[in-house]
Amino acid sequence: MAETIHKLVIIGSGPAGWTAAIYAARANLDPVVVVGVPKQDPGPVLPGGQLMLTTEVENYPGFPEGVAGPEMMMKFQAQAERFGTEILGEDITRCEFVPGGPHTLHTSEGRAIRAHAVIIATGATANWIGLESEMRLARAGGGVSACAVCDGALPFFRNQPLAVVGGGDTAMEEATYLTKFASTVHVIHRRDTLRASKVMQERLLSKPNARVEWNKAVVDCLSEGEVGKNEKLRAVVLEDTVTGERSELRVKGLFVAIGHTPSTKFLRGTALEFDDKGYISLATRHSHTNIDGVFAAGDVADSEYRQAVTAAGMGCAAALDAERWLGRKGLA
Numbered sequence: 588m589a590e591t592i593h594k595l596v597i598i599g600s601g602p603a604g605w606t607a608a609i610y611a612a613r614a615n616l617d618p619v620v621v622v623g624v625p626k627q628d629p630g631p632v633l634p635g636g637q638l639m640l641t642t643e644v645e646n647y648p649g650f651p652e653g654v655a656g657p658e659m660m661m662k663f664q665a666q667a668e669r670f671g672t673e674i675l676g677e678d679i680t681r682c683e684f685v686p687g688g689p690h691t692l693h694t695s696e697g698r699a700i701r702a703h704a705v706i707i708a709t710g711a712t713a714n715w716i717g718l719e720s721e722m723r724l725a726r727a728g729g730g731v732s733a734c735a736v737c738d739g740a741l742p743f744f745r746n747q748p749l750a751v752v753g754g755g756d757t758a759m760e761e762a763t764y765l766t767k768f769a770s771t772v773h774v775i776h777r778r779d780t781l782r783a784s785k786v787m788q789e790r791l792l793s794k795p796n797a798r799v800e801w802n803k804a805v806v807d808c809l810s811e812g813e814v815g816k817n818e819k820l821r822a823v824v825l826e827d828t829v830t831g832e833r834s835e836l837r838v839k840g841l842f843v844a845i846g847h848t849p850s851t852k853f854l855r856g857t858a859l860e861f862d863d864k865g866y867i868s869l870a871t872r873h874s875h876t877n878i879d880g881v882f883a884a885g886d887v888a889d890s891e892y893r894q895a896v897t898a899a900g901m902g903c904a905a906a907l908d909a910e911r912w913l914g915r916k917g918l919a
């Protein structure tokens with residue numbers, strides 16, 4: 588039997604991946620979307636991407652009342668499936684890209700998938716401070732997390748002092764969410780001005796139980812209980828980034844919200860080009876990468892905007908670029 592070579596495989600199932608699939612399916616490209624498998628990395632990484640870890644999306648046009656992130660991703664998926672998108676619940680672990688294609692994608696189940704065109708839409712995952720104590724407590728479920736929305740409502744955080752590290756929109760969003768459960772939410776920021784948009788800053792700062800610890804870095808997490816058994820966070824050690832002075836802040840939960848890293852590990856060993864921040868480099872105004880027949884869309888190729896709506900727009904562009912590329916080769 589002749590080996591199947593798909594016209595288009597899309598890796599990733601956030602707004603970019605699903606939008607690419609909707610456009611590609613409607614163009615009869617019979618796309619396959621590789622959605623990935625859930626994992627702890629050490630925080631949660633889910634098919635559907637970062638929106639699966641977001642409560643309310645208020646800035647996606649068309650949802651005047653807002654929409655829950657997971658609900659929005661289910662709608663994206665349903666729309667892609669309606670037009671015949673095939674879904675594969677595996678991870679891509681390694682890629683063999685051949686300029687002009689076909690390309691070979693190796694999956695976590697040991698399979699090799701072949702495709703004339705590939706769209707990479709694997710997004711980005713949350714960053715960690717990188718402290719040994721932070722990672723140990725995060726892995727143990729001991730009160731350190733990179734997702735307030737996933738973990739903040741747990742009973743042992745209720746009416747307790749909690750902290751969020753970071754000064755961007757994510758930190759504001761997570762801290763605002765936590766003010767519903769916590770006695771106090773401390774936002775720990777390494778500078779004296781926040782990076783977050785004014786509206787998000789104001790929303791947080793209007794909460795009576797929110798406060799910002801300016802010019803502070805978390806340098807250690809102190810715990811109680813037994814390591815490897817029932818260890819739980821009891822305080823963080825802060826260092827003043829101006830004076831170097833150290834202090835302890837008693838908190839039961841630490842939520843790390845210090846940005847994201849593009850998910851590109853599986854692309855190691857390929858000839859793809861990346862920018863100096865590690866995001867996939869794209870041709871100006873297009874979704875083409877430096878490898879003919881390989882396209883990228885969404886946060887994995889965008890360190891600048893990183894919004895659901897911009898990712899969706901990039902997914903659309905990538906599907907159109909792939910369709911035209913396949914057409915030029917007589918494959919569409």
Ligand code: NAP
Nearest residue numbers: 716753754755756757758760777778782844845846892893
């Ligand atoms: P971000 O804007 O890159 O902000 C990261 C924050 O973490 C910055 O304040 C940064 O400090 C701090 N930081 C970075 N590395 C650190 C470290 N090692 N230790 C301590 N602090 C560190 O990331 P983001 O907040 O995740 O937002 C990403 C994008 O998503 C943005 O475009 C944002 O607008 C968007 N977003 C939008 C919404 C919304 O509109 N609903 C919600 C969430 C995110 P410095 O400021 O000192 O660099």
